[in-house]
Amino acid sequence: MTRFSFLALLALTLLSAVVAVTLGPADITPNEVWSVILHHLGLFPESPVSRLRDAIVWELRLPRVLTALGVGAGLALSGTVMQAITRNPLADPYLLGLSSGAALGAVTFLLLGLALLMPLGAFLGSLGALALALVIATLLGGATPSRAILTGICISALASAATSFLIFWSATGDSYREILSWLMGSLSGSLWADAALAAAVLLLCAPLILANGRALDAFAFGDTAAASLGIDVPRLRWTLLGATALLTGIMVAIGGAIGFVGLVVPHAVRLAVGSGHRKLLPHAMLAGAIFMLWTDTAARTLFDPRELPVGVITALIGAPVFLLVLLRYRRIT
Amino acid sequence: MSLLITGLSVQKSGRPILTDVSMAAPSGRITGLLGPNGAGKSTLLAAMLGLLPAEGRITFDGHDLPNMSRRARARMLAYVEQSASTEERLTVQDVVALGRIPFEAAWQAAPSPEDADIIARAMQEAGVASFARRRFATLSGGEQQRVQLARALAQQPRLLLLDEPTSHLDIQAQLQLLTLLRRKADAGVTVLIALHDLNLAARFCDHLVVLSQGRLAASGTPPDILNPTLLRDVYGVAARLLSDETGGPPTIVYDSAIPGSAT
Structure with missing residues (x-):
C-alpha cells in the first residue's frame, strides 16, 4: 500500500511536470514537450519544433519546473525533519527564522559582489539563524512550540531589517526591484544551474534524512526516550538540523524566502500516510515538489503577462493552515 | 547475573547529585529505588542510560553499561519514564x-x-x-x-528500569503494573523501579535501595529496612508500622511531618 502510494505520487510528479511545461502564454502540447526533451537528450536527431518553441521549453519552462520540484521537495523535507526533531508541530524553516537568515546571508554576499557564492552566504545565514534560535531556546530553558515561533519572529524581524537596510544602502533601480521580488519568494528566471543546484543539495541531504526516518520516530516521546532506544541523540540532532539548514539555505538562494511549504505539506501528508517517518519523509518530499510546482505554475500564469511572486500564493495557503495546526495542537502550544 | 553499581558519583554544574553510591539489584528480582524528591533516583537511572557523565562503575552481567554501544545497550536495557x-x-x-x-x-x-x-x-x-x-x-x-x-x-530487555511509573496512576492501574513486573521478574528479568509509595514498595519489591541527598541511606529487604527511624531520617516524617493480620507486609501510617527536618 505504501509502495503503491509512493509510486502513484512519483507518477503524479512526472505527469505534473510535463503538463506544467505545456502551460503558459505560448501553447505547447505534451507531445512537443517530449520531443524537445528527447531531442536534447540526443534521441531525436532534429528538433521537430521551431527554435523559438524549443527555447521556450528547454531554456525557460523546463529549468523552472525542475527548480520548483527541487525547491518544494527540499523545503518540505526540512519542515518534516524540524517538526520531528524539535517535537514542534509548528516548526517550519520560514516560521523559525531560517529563511530570513538565509536571505540576509544571500543578500550580503550578493552586495559584496560575490554573486557566485550566494548559496554559501544563504547557507551560512540559515545556519546562523538556527544557531541563534537554539541559543535562545537554551536561555529560555527549553523551547515550547510557541516560544520557538516567537523566537523565530524575533530572528526574522532582525534579519529582515538588516536585509532591508543593506538593500536600501547599496541597491538601485532594477536590481532593487529584482531583489525585492526574489525576497518575497519567486522562481522567476530559474536556470538550469538553479535546477542543478537544487538537485545536488537534495542528492546530498535527502539520503541522509531518509536513512534516519526510523530514528526520527524514536523522538516521538522526547530525547530521553530516543536515547533509551539506542539513538545517539546529540549527533543525530546536529546532523539533521545541519542538513535542514543546508537545504533551506540553498533553496532560499534559489527561490527566495518561500514560506509555509515546510508546514503545509508535512501536515497534509501526515493525514494521509500517518506519522511514521519511513513513510512520511519520502511522501512529503514528493508532495512538496508537486505543491511547489503547481503554486509556481499558478504564479506565472494567473496574471499573465505579469508574474506574482510564488511566496504570495504559498502564504495565502499557508497562513490559514498555520491557524488550523495551531487550533489542533492548542493544548501544547 | 545482576546489576552492580560501585562508587557512583555524578555532578551537575559543580553540585554533587550522587556521591559514592554503591548498590546491587539481583536478577529475577524487583528492586525498589526509594528516597524523597531530589534524592538522586532519576539521576541514578539516567547514569545507567549513559545520559550524563558519571564516575564509578555500573555493570550488568559484566557489561559496562554507560560505556557500551548505544544500540547494544538498548537491546539489553529498557526504560519507562514517569509519564510520556x-x-x-x-x-x-x-x-x-x-x-x-x-x-x-x-x-x-x-x-x-x-x-x-x-x-x-x-x-x-x-x-x-x-x-x-x-x-x-x-x-x-x-x-x-x-x-x-x-x-x-x-x-x-534483561534489565528493566522504571522511573516512578505509578505516580499518575489510579490504584487499580498501579497494582496491574506491578503485578506485570512481578511476572517479568519471575521470568528472570532484573527490575529496578523508582517508587514514591512506600507501601507499594513494601508489598511488591524483593529488595530496596534508599537514597538520601545523593547518598546511599539503606539497602536490604523491606522488613529489614522500613522502620520509623529510617522514615524520620530520610523522609522527615513521624510514622508507625501496623502489622497485617493476613501475613502481608506491615502498613506504614504517616502521622506528621517533622518540623525543621531537612530532606
Whole structure:
C-alpha cells in the first residue's frame, strides 16, 4: 500500500511536470514537450519544433519546473525533519527564522559582489539563524512550540531589517526591484544551474534524512526516550538540523524566502500516510515538489503577462493552515 | 547475573547529585529505588542510560553499561519514564513497535515477521492488545503507562528500569503494573523501579535501595529496612508500622511531618 502510494505520487510528479511545461502564454502540447526533451537528450536527431518553441521549453519552462520540484521537495523535507526533531508541530524553516537568515546571508554576499557564492552566504545565514534560535531556546530553558515561533519572529524581524537596510544602502533601480521580488519568494528566471543546484543539495541531504526516518520516530516521546532506544541523540540532532539548514539555505538562494511549504505539506501528508517517518519523509518530499510546482505554475500564469511572486500564493495557503495546526495542537502550544 | 553499581558519583554544574553510591539489584528480582524528591533516583537511572557523565562503575552481567554501544545497550536495557506524551498520531501498536528500533536496520521498510511477533506478544503480556489500533493520545494514564511497558517489553530487555511509573496512576492501574513486573521478574528479568509509595514498595519489591541527598541511606529487604527511624531520617516524617493480620507486609501510617527536618 505504501509502495503503491509512493509510486502513484512519483507518477503524479512526472505527469505534473510535463503538463506544467505545456502551460503558459505560448501553447505547447505534451507531445512537443517530449520531443524537445528527447531531442536534447540526443534521441531525436532534429528538433521537430521551431527554435523559438524549443527555447521556450528547454531554456525557460523546463529549468523552472525542475527548480520548483527541487525547491518544494527540499523545503518540505526540512519542515518534516524540524517538526520531528524539535517535537514542534509548528516548526517550519520560514516560521523559525531560517529563511530570513538565509536571505540576509544571500543578500550580503550578493552586495559584496560575490554573486557566485550566494548559496554559501544563504547557507551560512540559515545556519546562523538556527544557531541563534537554539541559543535562545537554551536561555529560555527549553523551547515550547510557541516560544520557538516567537523566537523565530524575533530572528526574522532582525534579519529582515538588516536585509532591508543593506538593500536600501547599496541597491538601485532594477536590481532593487529584482531583489525585492526574489525576497518575497519567486522562481522567476530559474536556470538550469538553479535546477542543478537544487538537485545536488537534495542528492546530498535527502539520503541522509531518509536513512534516519526510523530514528526520527524514536523522538516521538522526547530525547530521553530516543536515547533509551539506542539513538545517539546529540549527533543525530546536529546532523539533521545541519542538513535542514543546508537545504533551506540553498533553496532560499534559489527561490527566495518561500514560506509555509515546510508546514503545509508535512501536515497534509501526515493525514494521509500517518506519522511514521519511513513513510512520511519520502511522501512529503514528493508532495512538496508537486505543491511547489503547481503554486509556481499558478504564479506565472494567473496574471499573465505579469508574474506574482510564488511566496504570495504559498502564504495565502499557508497562513490559514498555520491557524488550523495551531487550533489542533492548542493544548501544547 | 545482576546489576552492580560501585562508587557512583555524578555532578551537575559543580553540585554533587550522587556521591559514592554503591548498590546491587539481583536478577529475577524487583528492586525498589526509594528516597524523597531530589534524592538522586532519576539521576541514578539516567547514569545507567549513559545520559550524563558519571564516575564509578555500573555493570550488568559484566557489561559496562554507560560505556557500551548505544544500540547494544538498548537491546539489553529498557526504560519507562514517569509519564510520556506525544503529539504524533501514533496508535498503540506504533508505540510498542518503537521498542524494536534497536534491532532494525536503517533502511528496513517495516517490521520483520519475527519483530511483528515480538510486538504482538509484548502487547498481549501488557494487556494492551485489545486496543492496539487506538490512538495513544486518547488513552487513560494507566493505559498509556501499560503501552509504554509493552514498548519496553518489545525490546526484550534483561534489565528493566522504571522511573516512578505509578505516580499518575489510579490504584487499580498501579497494582496491574506491578503485578506485570512481578511476572517479568519471575521470568528472570532484573527490575529496578523508582517508587514514591512506600507501601507499594513494601508489598511488591524483593529488595530496596534508599537514597538520601545523593547518598546511599539503606539497602536490604523491606522488613529489614522500613522502620520509623529510617522514615524520620530520610523522609522527615513521624510514622508507625501496623502489622497485617493476613501475613502481608506491615502498613506504614504517616502521622506528621517533622518540623525543621531537612530532606
